[in-house]
Amino acid sequence: MSGAAPASVTGKVLALLGAFDAAHRELTLSELARRSGLHLSTAQRRAAELVAAGALERGDDGRYRVGLWLWEVGSLAPRSSSLREVALPYLEDLYVVTRENVQLAVRDGTEVVFVERIAGRSAVPVLTRVGGRFALHATGVGLVLLAHAPTEVLDEVVASGLTRYADRTITDPEQLRRVLATVRRDGYAVSPGAVTDDAVSVAAPVVGHEGRVVAAISLVVSLADARPTALAPVVQTAARAISRAYAGSGLH
Amino acid sequence: MSGAAPASVTGKVLALLGAFDAAHRELTLSELARRSGLHLSTAQRRAAELVAAGALERGDDGRYRVGLWLWEVGSLAPRSSSLREVALPYLEDLYVVTRENVQLAVRDGTEVVFVERIAGRSAVPVLTRVGGRFALHATGVGLVLLAHAPTEVLDEVVASGLTRYADRTITDPEQLRRVLATVRRDGYAVSPGAVTDDAVSVAAPVVGHEGRVVAAISLVVSLADARPTALAPVVQTAARAISRAYAGSGLH
Numbered sequence: 327m328s329g330a331a332p333a334s335v336t337g338k339v340l341a342l343l344g345a346f347d348a349a350h351r352e353l354t355l356s357e358l359a360r361r362s363g364l365h366l367s368t369a370q371r372r373a374a375e376l377v378a379a380g381a382l383e384r385g386d387d388g389r390y391r392v393g394l395w396l397w398e399v400g401s402l403a404p405r406s407s408s409l410r411e412v413a414l415p416y417l418e419d420l421y422v423v424t425r426e427n428v429q430l431a432v433r434d435g436t437e438v439v440f441v442e443r444i445a446g447r448s449a450v451p452v453l454t455r456v457g458g459r460f461a462l463h464a465t466g467v468g469l470v471l472l473a474h475a476p477t478e479v480l481d482e483v484v485a486s487g488l489t490r491y492a493d494r495t496i497t498d499p500e501q502l503r504r505v506l507a508t509v510r511r512d513g514y515a516v517s518p519g520a521v522t523d524d525a526v527s528v529a530a531p532v533v534g535h536e537g538r539v540v541a542a543i544s545l546v547v548s549l550a551d552a553r554p555t556a557l558a559p560v561v562q563t564a565a566r567a568i569s570r571a572y573a574g575s576g577l578h
Numbered sequence: 579m580s581g582a583a584p585a586s587v588t589g590k591v592l593a594l595l596g597a598f599d600a601a602h603r604e605l606t607l608s609e610l611a612r613r614s615g616l617h618l619s620t621a622q623r624r625a626a627e628l629v630a631a632g633a634l635e636r637g638d639d640g641r642y643r644v645g646l647w648l649w650e651v652g653s654l655a656p657r658s659s660s661l662r663e664v665a666l667p668y669l670e671d672l673y674v675v676t677r678e679n680v681q682l683a684v685r686d687g688t689e690v691v692f693v694e695r696i697a698g699r700s701a702v703p704v705l706t707r708v709g710g711r712f713a714l715h716a717t718g719v720g721l722v723l724l725a726h727a728p729t730e731v732l733d734e735v736v737a738s739g740l741t742r743y744a745d746r747t748i749t750d751p752e753q754l755r756r757v758l759a760t761v762r763r764d765g766y767a768v769s770p771g772a773v774t775d776d777a778v779s780v781a782a783p784v785v786g787h788e789g790r791v792v793a794a795i796s797l798v799v800s801l802a803d804a805r806p807t808a809l810a811p812v813v814q815t816a817a818r819a820i821s822r823a824y825a826g827s828g829l830h
Contacts, residue, residue, distance in 0.1 A: 344651065397658040444666070
């Protein structure tokens with residue numbers, strides 16, 4: 327949101343909250359003003375209101391941080407926290423059985439948002455973090471979500487250009503369409519060396535009401551010792567268990 | 579926040595967000611207006627702005643929910659998500675080793691807020707949920723956090739009355755003071771049958787900069803087969819590992 331100059335007060339409040347990101351978790355007042363596009367005095371006044379409500383917190387060093395209250399409200403979001411709550415036991419099972427990286431993600435527009443991640447201690451390093459976003463076409467979970475998204479989403483993804491992140495990222499629209507067809511046919515996605523050269527992701531869909539794909543889970547393992555065909559049924563089984571629990575949870 | 583009639587626009591925005599809680603994750607417009615203390619037309623206008631920004635989401639059924647964007651911002655809160663990120667591998671270790679309920683919590687005023695929870699599948703049922711709050715005096719993590727809080731916090735907790743939740747909840751202020759002294763001396767808390775009759779919590783502090791207690795972790799196990807003295811060093815060891823990782827993470 328940096329650089330904008332929001333006119334409404336609601337816009338100003340949201341701009342202050344949107345000034346924070348993973349690389350900017352603590353901001354001085356002047357950073358907060360600059361990144362939210364507000365005048366210093368406006369930023370200070372609104373930030374004080376947000377601190378009073380617990381939406382922001384101010385440290386002894388005078389820096390602003392996202393507050394515990396906002397985290398609590400955020401933790402009520404059905405598409406992330408509620409889904410996560412339903413899925414977590416099964417993600418833990420997947421972790422205990424494989425000791426690999428386990429991920430849970432949803433689609434937001436043309437991006438994938440990681441809702442949960444259990445990082446294997448000795449597993450291959452992954453770039454994702456909880457609350458982080460990534461390109462749909464480069465991740466296993468993203469391919470699953472894209473394969474089951476409206477065609478407009480695929481058109482938009484292709485139109486905005488398929489960025490290369492690693493040696494084997496899919497950058498050709500025709501290849502992407504073929505891969506997505508395979509994902510729909512097989513019920514899982516295998517994405518080798520697409521985010522980082524040395525990792526492969528095996529992903530499967532979480533299905534909600536009326537067969538709608540609401541999320542995807544994946545195992546991310548080292549490409550060197552990967553056995554994707556052996557991992558696919560493991561991921562699919564966990565994904566089906568989550569789908570079953572999700573259907574029973576009353577979430578939409 | 580329900581029932582209030584916030585005057586400032588910032589207050590109105592926060593009242594709309596605060597209208598949601600664990601028992602009210604989906605609200606109709608009229609529920610949203612009533613719980614936020616706003617006029618229907620004001621609630622509708624502000625809610626539309628929040629939906630446009632992704633802070634709220636509106637389902638096909640017309641109901642409002644907390645949006646993915648707000649969850650993402652909330653996930654940047656250092657006192658919850660960042661702490662959780664640092665702690666999670668060690669909480670997972672604790673779960674793998676014990677297969678019991680594992681909890682991570684921080685203090686907010688006179689309450690404990692649960693930041694993470696790994697529920698053992700066959701472990702004793704617990705009442706807590708991530709983002710949920712509970713009384714300090716009744717939980718193992720709460721006793722640890724209270725033992726290391728300023729004395730004003732204890733005074734406030736005692737003054738507001740020590741609610742009984744189960745057979746062995748501490749309700750006598752003098753007993754509470756004695757227990758807290760023991761917690762400080764031993765470096766861990768054991769809280770049997772205080773939240774539910776059949777569970778015991780064993781908790782230890784996570785220590786940050788300058789020896790400040792920033793969080794607490796616990797194992798909650800069945801009172802029937804509990805061996806708290808055997809579990810205490812397990813919890814303490816994990817808590818020390820988290821403290822070490824926390825110190826290295828640059829968090830305050």
